[in-house]
Amino acid sequence: MTGVRPRADCRSCGFEYALTHDELIHRHLTDGSICLGSGRPPAGEEPCGFWCGRMVGRVSWPADLASADLSQGHASTYVCADPEHHAEAAAWVQRKTGHAGVFVGRAELTRA
Structure with missing residues (x-):
């Protein structure tokens, strides 16, 4: 299946999100504001x-x-x-x- 991006856990909120082409966590919200883990490497990296x-x-x-x-x-x-x-x-x-x-x-x- 094409177009499916790899996923990983956010280092800040712990939820799983798709990775960008640079293997960083996609921008996402936590408690109504942008999560600090957005645009950063996944947990464990x-x-x-x-x-x-x-x-x-x-x-x-x-x-x-x-x-x-x-x-x-x-x-x-x-x-x-x-x-x-x-x-x-x-x-x-x-x-x-x-x-x-x-x-x-x-x-x-x-x-x-």
Whole structure:
């Protein structure tokens, strides 16, 4: 059947919605206003992308990926300035690695 879009759970309200061509949750309403999960990746995915806004750093474990032993697992995602996205990114890293994600700002990244 053509024209059927894949679906996934919204990271904000938890309901299932169709995905856009960019694999983001379609715009939808929750309690009469636009849901904060609209236009964002589905639940369980990295919280930010280049569509999200100005990237200010990354959340990762281990914090210093350049000198870390990555054979024990690692996860890293870039984040924008939204503090809620930082918390979501830290939770995503925790699910992937079992360790709390650490924010590393753009200034520290360019020195590495």
